[in-house]
Amino acid sequence: MLRALRKDPRWVNWFYGFTPPERGTIRLGHRRVYIVPSRVGWMFGGTIAILLLGSINYALALGFALTFLLAGLGLAGMVHTARNLALLAVNSTRVEPVFAGEDAQFRLLLDNPSRFDRPSILARHVASGAQVVVDVGADSAAEVVLAIPAARRGRLALGRVMLETRFPLDLFRAWSYVEPDAHCVVYPRPLFSALPAAGTHAGGGKSRAFNAGSDDFAGLRTYHASDSPRHIAWKTVARTGNLLTKQFSEDAAAELWLEWEHANPALDLEQRLSLLAGWVLAAEQGGARYGLRIPGTEIEPDRGEAQRAACLQALALYEAR
Amino acid sequence: MSTPHPLAPEARALNGRDLAGLVLALAIVGMPHALRAPWWLALLTLALYGWRGIVLARRQPLPAGWLLLCIALVAMFGVWTEYRTVFARIPGIVLLLLFSGLKLMETRTHRDAAAVVFLCCFLLITNFLYSQGILEAVMMCVALAVITVTIVGFSAPQRPLRSNARSAAMLLAHGAPAALLLFLLFPRVQGPMWGLPQDAQQAITGLNDTMTPGAVADLAQSDALAFRADFVGPIPPPRQRYWRGPVLSEFDGRTWRAGPAQIAEHPRRLDGGTTIRYSVLLEAHHRPWLFALESPALRPPHANFSTDGHLLSMSPVRTRLRYDMTSVAEARADPEEDALTLRRALRLPGGYNPKAKELAQEWRRASSSDAEILTRAVDFFRRSGLTYTLEPPTLGQDSVDEFLFSTRAGFCEHFSSAFVFLMRAAGLPARVVTGYLGGDPNPIDGILTVRQSDAHAWAEVYLPGRGWLRADPTAAAIPSRLDSGLARSVPGSGALPLLMRPQLEWLRGMRYNWEALVHQWNIWVLGYNPERQREFMSWFGMHGADWRNLTATLLGAMCVFAAALLAWSLRHGAQPDAVQAAWLRFCRKLDARGVARAPYEGPRDFAQRATLGAPTSGSAIRRISDLYIALRYGKDRAAADVAELKRLVREFRPI
Numbered sequence: 001m002l003r004a005l006r007k008d009p010r011w012v013n014w015f016y017g018f019t020p021p022e023r024g025t026i027r028l029g030h031r032r033v034y035i036v037p038s039r040v041g042w043m044f045g046g047t048i049a050i051l052l053l054g055s056i057n058y059a060l061a062l063g064f065a066l067t068f069l070l071a072g073l074g075l076a077g078m079v080h081t082a083r084n085l086a087l088l089a090v091n092s093t094r095v096e097p098v099f100a101g102e103d104a105q106f107r108l109l110l111d112n113p114s115r116f117d118r119p120s121i122l123a124r125h126v127a128s129g130a131q132v133v134v135d136v137g138a139d140s141a142a143e144v145v146l147a148i149p150a151a152r153r154g155r156l157a158l159g160r161v162m163l164e165t166r167f168p169l170d171l172f173r174a175w176s177y178v179e180p181d182a183h184c185v186v187y188p189r190p191l192f193s194a195l196p197a198a199g200t201h202a203g204g205g206k207s208r209a210f211n212a213g214s215d216d217f218a219g220l221r222t223y224h225a226s227d228s229p230r231h232i233a234w235k236t237v238a239r240t241g242n243l244l245t246k247q248f249s250e251d252a253a254a255e256l257w258l259e260w261e262h263a264n265p266a267l268d269l270e271q272r273l274s275l276l277a278g279w280v281l282a283a284e285q286g287g288a289r290y291g292l293r294i295p296g297t298e299i300e301p302d303r304g305e306a307q308r309a310a311c312l313q314a315l316a317l318y319e320a321r
Numbered sequence: 322m323s324t325p326h327p328l329a330p331e332a333r334a335l336n337g338r339d340l341a342g343l344v345l346a347l348a349i350v351g352m353p354h355a356l357r358a359p360w361w362l363a364l365l366t367l368a369l370y371g372w373r374g375i376v377l378a379r380r381q382p383l384p385a386g387w388l389l390l391c392i393a394l395v396a397m398f399g400v401w402t403e404y405r406t407v408f409a410r411i412p413g414i415v416l417l418l419l420f421s422g423l424k425l426m427e428t429r430t431h432r433d434a435a436a437v438v439f440l441c442c443f444l445l446i447t448n449f450l451y452s453q454g455i456l457e458a459v460m461m462c463v464a465l466a467v468i469t470v471t472i473v474g475f476s477a478p479q480r481p482l483r484s485n486a487r488s489a490a491m492l493l494a495h496g497a498p499a500a501l502l503l504f505l506l507f508p509r510v511q512g513p514m515w516g517l518p519q520d521a522q523q524a525i526t527g528l529n530d531t532m533t534p535g536a537v538a539d540l541a542q543s544d545a546l547a548f549r550a551d552f553v554g555p556i557p558p559p560r561q562r563y564w565r566g567p568v569l570s571e572f573d574g575r576t577w578r579a580g581p582a583q584i585a586e587h588p589r590r591l592d593g594g595t596t597i598r599y600s601v602l603l604e605a606h607h608r609p610w611l612f613a614l615e616s617p618a619l620r621p622p623h624a625n626f627s628t629d630g631h632l633l634s635m636s637p638v639r640t641r642l643r644y645d646m647t648s649v650a651e652a653r654a655d656p657e658e659d660a661l662t663l664r665r666a667l668r669l670p671g672g673y674n675p676k677a678k679e680l681a682q683e684w685r686r687a688s689s690s691d692a693e694i695l696t697r698a699v700d701f702f703r704r705s706g707l708t709y710t711l712e713p714p715t716l717g718q719d720s721v722d723e724f725l726f727s728t729r730a731g732f733c734e735h736f737s738s739a740f741v742f743l744m745r746a747a748g749l750p751a752r753v754v755t756g757y758l759g760g761d762p763n764p765i766d767g768i769l770t771v772r773q774s775d776a777h778a779w780a781e782v783y784l785p786g787r788g789w790l791r792a793d794p795t796a797a798a799i800p801s802r803l804d805s806g807l808a809r810s811v812p813g814s815g816a817l818p819l820l821m822r823p824q825l826e827w828l829r830g831m832r833y834n835w836e837a838l839v840h841q842w843n844i845w846v847l848g849y850n851p852e853r854q855r856e857f858m859s860w861f862g863m864h865g866a867d868w869r870n871l872t873a874t875l876l877g878a879m880c881v882f883a884a885a886l887l888a889w890s891l892r893h894g895a896q897p898d899a900v901q902a903a904w905l906r907f908c909r910k911l912d913a914r915g916v917a918r919a920p921y922e923g924p925r926d927f928a929q930r931a932t933l934g935a936p937t938s939g940s941a942i943r944r945i946s947d948l949y950i951a952l953r954y955g956k957d958r959a960a961a962d963v964a965e966l967k968r969l970v971r972e973f974r975p976i
Contacts (some may be wrong), residue, residue, distance in 0.1 A: 030891065040330055040435045047439045051446055056510060059640040061847040062453040063446045066461055068503035070442065072496030073469065075883065080492060083890035113898075117484070119477035122328050133327050135479060166328050167476040168488050169469075170431065173328075 020179035026090040041171035077169035092182035103147035104184035111141040120167045126160040150186040158182040187312040191274035196262040255301040256290040284308045330431035342471030349464045350444040369422030506875035508868035527606035532577040538732035543773040550769045553598040564612040566756035568629040574673040583628040594652030614648035654788030666750035674721040681746030702797040709799040733795040737778040740794035750783040766837035914975040
């Protein structure tokens, strides 16, 4: 019965005082900050109890003073620990897409509106255990980067994050749960293989004639002294140290369609998507104009970062009907 | 979820600053113990502290457990040879000091450090078993401050010490009112709840219920405080300051003993005299009697009169006790006395002091009445030329004879003992009264301090029809003892306590000031007992408060305080920024005109759009938004600019 209650999201949401996911700025009201004594706190309580018994038995006035000062300190510690977390504002910022198997870098901005600093705040991703401790200065914000493994393609929601602190006395543990509306698009894990042959293009059917020109990138060749510096592949130079020159084909119409049917039908859905993702990367690398055609989605040929992102996102969010 | 919790104390290693804080705290709380402990143990503990510091500085591994165990066993053996036990209180405290050093040697993480902090607390409280003065309280406050700063450092290792000290100060400031409430309102019970350990009662200087020659003289060399008295009116003259203690009526030839005490609920009848009202703050002396000026007329709570005229507490005075008293000075005594008491007051052991007996018989024969015998006896002492000394010669079997006729030097117990012996031998019921005579009035607060050096013994003689009369043979022989106290009565102050010496006037002046402070401390802090607590509550109109009222009041007060603290923490956090508040007000005003700011819209974009929506107010919108941007995102924030922004927003009327 209780276990069933505990799993019922309505009950859980009521208990934690919010309904996930939360859009915009999340302000940690006092209602959302929980506090219990830590293990050291219980030991502290035991110490106070022993000191109190000793003070009563030996009628030690200063023993009472010590006992009660410690008790007062504990009380103040409790309020200060809750204060260290309460009224903190949590914002999530844009998350860069990653490939499946990499870590999604979720960024949370902890904004401290108060005039006091809030040291030692732990942000812990509940599902993965990824955790970071930050100090948030007075009237400023601190960024927390939670690296969460993205195992599968699709849209990865951040999920529940626990914010916890034990500052200043270690005697109490205050925590709060937030579930910001943050997502990471996870591209399929790319499978690298040869690009499909140009001849089998269903849409274009045009030959890939490479006339050296300056329109479309066609490949790289070793540098000659007469080559224009504008055509040097500087990125490659930086990577390999070899001077290479980009070759461009004049045929603007040389387009590559990456199609669902080209991927080996013997493979399962995820592997076909991975194959397509690998082609997208290869095509982008090769500098060709490429388009993507998968069931339900068709992306016109283009090239560049935006095209690459659009294609990979389509693959990432593809759902079989 | 198996990743270690970075905030858990067992996961955080001790750093140099933490260790320095711990060692400093231990040094403060351990110092008074170290001064009492055997020297080798104090040095060993200090060496352990130092070793831990070296280990940390050189990043060496901590010593193995077996090594520490060996040190512990050897030290425990040392303590055993010193005290012949390790389970009593003093060796236990000494071992606690040692364990603080050993624990430090195995402290790796903040979890162990927390244990060291708790050890500090126990070292602090065990020190109060020895002394609870103002200095100890100051030491406790300093130690608590160091401990708090250190603990704050545990959970914020990167934070500068200054910030941690500020946090600690705020914590202590917030904890102090709660501590005060608890101190005043926590229901006090009169301890002990269970038996005190055997060694709780150490050798306490004070009057005894027996008196042998030389006993009071030993006591009179002690500077220790017996009690303090705070008089409602002026302090009575020295000759009225007879503080009555145990009455000794059994004599075995050498030692005087108190007879079986009979308890009376009412004082003996007193006629005439002057009433003196005062309160006494009696130091713990682990004996049941309470001291009062002759003759006590009031019974403090939990005390009874004894039929021989002194006050008996129902339980031994184990803690400093304060009681209000009323006495009647120079009253006419009650002539009634029961025959048994009088018979006991005449009893003398046979075979002792033949010369003194002879003298007494001679007085008996030459006198016509008991009163005349008494007069002769007092006269005898006045003319005797006996010497008053703190170092009386030792006496043999016939102590009274030797004192009166051969050594001729003694302290008050010799005088009173001889006098009572003579009276009994002459057929007059007589007894020895012990107590204190005099006291030192403090000119600062007008409180009379009575020390052990004021201990005195005098005599009481019963005359038919007149009752018990005080006769002080010491005062008869050495009149200056009565008016000037011990210091001027004893020739050559070699044996006198330091502060009783008349030359050190300036030292006495300082001492008076300090003692006035200590007296208030004793009454209000150390003497805050169930009675005092009830008295305190009655100031607030709660009369006869019992533990239920007190608990309810305490809980109520603590709730109010906790709520206030919580409200403070909320207020402090939610303090809206004046600039932000003005901007939000500006946005609300535009919203009312149908120009709502989108959540993603920055101030500049919004202002541009708002200018399009309300073109006639364009200049005002631009001024407000520019000022807001400058104040919110600029480096400096002038108070005048904030005021200007507030004014502009207040006067802003979008059309």
